[in-house]
Amino acid sequence: MEKNKGSKTDKWGVWMQRLLESLVEKHRPAAREGKLAEYIPELAKQDSRLLGMAVVDRAGKMHTAGAYRDRFTLQSISKLIALMIALMDHGEEKVFSKVGMEPTGDPFHSIYKLEIAREAKPLNPMINAGAIAVSSLIQGGSVEERVERILHLVREMADNPGIDINRSVYQSERDTADRNRALAYFLKGSGVIDDVEETLDVYFRQCSICVDCRDLARMGLCLAQNGISLRGKRVIPGDIARLAKTFMVTCGMYNASGEFAIRVGIPAKSGVSGGIMALVPGRMGIGVFGPALDKKGNSITGVRLLEDFSKKLGLSIF
Ligand code: GLU
Numbered sequence: 001m002e003k004n005k006g007s008k009t010d011k012w013g014v015w016m017q018r019l020l021e022s023l024v025e026k027h028r029p030a031a032r033e034g035k036l037a038e039y040i041p042e043l044a045k046q047d048s049r050l051l052g053m054a055v056v057d058r059a060g061k062m063h064t065a066g067a068y069r070d071r072f073t074l075q076s077i078s079k080l081i082a083l084m085i086a087l088m089d090h091g092e093e094k095v096f097s098k099v100g101m102e103p104t105g106d107p108f109h110s111i112y113k114l115e116i117a118r119e120a121k122p123l124n125p126m127i128n129a130g131a132i133a134v135s136s137l138i139q140g141g142s143v144e145e146r147v148e149r150i151l152h153l154v155r156e157m158a159d160n161p162g163i164d165i166n167r168s169v170y171q172s173e174r175d176t177a178d179r180n181r182a183l184a185y186f187l188k189g190s191g192v193i194d195d196v197e198e199t200l201d202v203y204f205r206q207c208s209i210c211v212d213c214r215d216l217a218r219m220g221l222c223l224a225q226n227g228i229s230l231r232g233k234r235v236i237p238g239d240i241a242r243l244a245k246t247f248m249v250t251c252g253m254y255n256a257s258g259e260f261a262i263r264v265g266i267p268a269k270s271g272v273s274g275g276i277m278a279l280v281p282g283r284m285g286i287g288v289f290g291p292a293l294d295k296k297g298n299s300i301t302g303v304r305l306l307e308d309f310s311k312k313l314g315l316s317i318f
Contacts, residue, residue, distance in 0.1 A: 013061065019312065020065035024051050027290075027305045028066070034292030034300035037075075037272035039179075042172030046072070046274065046291040051301045053309075054213035054287045056221050060230050068213040072289050073169045074154070075271030076108065077216070078206040079131040080244050080252075081153055086137040087240045095137060098192055099123075099130040101247075108254045108297055109179050111186060120190030126251035126269070129183045135203040136193040143198055147205045156235040157222040158215040169273075170208035177204065211275070216287025220279035223248075223267070245281070253303075256296045263307045265316025274299040278306060280315050 028051045037043040052067030074081075086095050104123045106112055114120050114129055122130035140146035147165070155163045177200065184196045193199050211219075222229045223245055227236030236244075248267035253260040260268065266286075268278035274291030276299055286309075290301035310316060 013063070016055070016063045017065070019309075020053055020055065020063050023305050023308050024053055024066035027051060027301045027308065030301050030304055031290060031292040034290075034294055036291055037274075037293060037297070039176070040169070040173050040272070041176060042166075042169045043073075043273055043291070048292040050274075051290040051305065052213045052288070053305060054217040055284055056214070056217040056230070057284050058221070058225065058282075062214060062217065064214065067289060068287075070289060071166075071210050071212050072273040072275050072291065073166050073207060073271070074209045074211060074275065075207045075273045076126065076131070076254075077269050077271045077275055077277050078150065078154075078209055079126050079134065080248065080269050080277075081150055081157075082131065082134050082138060082203075082206055083125045083247070084236055084240050084244050085149055085153060086134045087243065088237065089139045090137055092243075095125075095134070098133045098137065099125050101250075103250045103255075103257055105255050109183070111179075111183055114183070114186055114190070120186070120192060122187070122192070124247065124251045126247055126254075128180055129187060132180065132184050132199060132203050133187055133192050135206065136195070136199040138202060143201045143205070146202050150202075150206045151209060153235065154209055154211070154215075154219065156229055156233070157219040158211065159218050159230050160211075160215050163209060163211060163215060165205055165208045166210040167208070169210075170204055173207060174201070174204045180204075207271075211287075213287035213289050216275060216277040216289075217285040218287075219285065220277045220287065221285025224279040224281050224283060224285055245279070248279075253298050254296050256294075256298055256303075260298075260303065261318070264303070264310045265318050266306075266310055267317075268306065270298045270302070272297050274302065276302045276306065281317060
């Protein structure tokens, strides 16, 4: 990289690096105002003070700061991956006969709308009920085969064949998932899914896929490029990548998606581990990790960091 020394791109790189480091320092203290996802015992063991960020551009230039090497599980971010596979397997008509497309003002694990709606169809694939319905659609001869297909797509999007499942988180969630089990039985009772235990097993395992901020940034970039990975390989059909990004905007940040669209203005999907995968269409992928959560289940420091970053660079897509 000698020949770039002093060039415009190099100065931009240095500026960007300093920006990320200063933003992480500035927002890390707000972790005190948040709480870990204690309903999954293994997630309650995370260090709530961590905050990390990675940003990758189309040329593969990666900028990182803070706890960007720390590993965490995808949790709800996996809902997006599972949705894309279900759409590849069955097409839109079948998938959206089982799950809706509308945002909800209710918490992600709410059962309330399932009971009062005329049709017991979950409102969208980003809430737990909808994601469980989607996981039931992923094809494969066994739970292992179905999960392997999800892992394969995550590895391709992240350009990282080493990505795997964190078994302690998987077991922890499986052993304490009364609420998700209740949702799944309700869905079975309404004819949305067939096999509760198999479906939940796929769902718990996909939630336990373990990544770091750089993986999330590369996955975000793959969606930013409409399904083409950093290495230039098409791993998701363009129309499905577009659909996934639309869900990120309308439902990606749980029942705070409206506020996030106004304040930050870029497609993003969060998980209760504190991860957020975000992107700027055609430009960059972003991975953030800060395990202290706000009341709606989003990383409290991660959201503030992204808001500041988006405003400084004028990234809103609106
Ligand atoms: N595995 C978590 C659950 O089902 C995912 C929730 C989330 O990240 O929003 O509760």
